Amino acid sequence: MRYEALKRDEILKGIKGTIFSNIILLDEIDSTNNFAKKLVSEGVKEGTIIIAESQTAGKGRMGRSWFSKKYANLLFSLLLRPNLGKEYIFSLSMGLALSSIEAIEKIVGIHAMIKWPNDIYVADKKLAGILSEFSIKGKTLEYVILGMGINVNWHPENKEFLYPATSLFKEKGEYIKREPLLSEILQRFDRYYKDILNEDIDRLYDMWNKRSMIIGREVSVMGYEKELKGRVIRIERDGSLILKVNGKEERVLYGDVSLR
């Protein structure tokens, strides 16, 4: 398949009026999250989005790598400097996850779900992931980098992966143009971001919960060193996962979930 490079003008046109006024579009970089971190140290303002056509060292959660193919997918990082308490860090990635599944539904017509913490799945296959990196000063967030990779027209086939992957191309059976999808995600995120800045996350939290694929399900969670098996009771606003394990509630802050 012949992939087409992203058109900067089209993206800019699609996100007029949002906080994203500074677009950095790169042909190749180690990782857009790393690049964003460099910009943070140089004092770059909030509302900057770094988009790359390819990454040489794309990072996933839990020390994993993120693979993509040049010009095929969406790889981007949002640089935010919200004036918020650190308890809002999860809401920000919740906002991006929800924005992306809503945008995918509207632009591509595919129904995706969210797997804790903020992976995007279509049926039992992983379509996209979010890696958030941030710094906390005292009780507040100094900066937040939300990095997202979406398998738009290509997905890794490696059978050794923890989860099988898919792409929008595979699910839809046709080439997907990337600019309208990215613009729709950013427009939606812009609205959720304003709610979060007003500390008004009820609507976001409710809608996110409706799209969570693990609530009420039997799961196993691989955390730092131990595995927990139980039923998901709820996910709290700060992102902690509450499991019922042998009749007792357990709180999990970090890990990988598999459905049982």
Ligand code: BTN
């Ligand atoms: C995950 O599901 O493990 C998170 C994947 C996040 C990948 C994206 S691609 C753009 C940004 N830059 C990175 O190095 N990682 C994120």
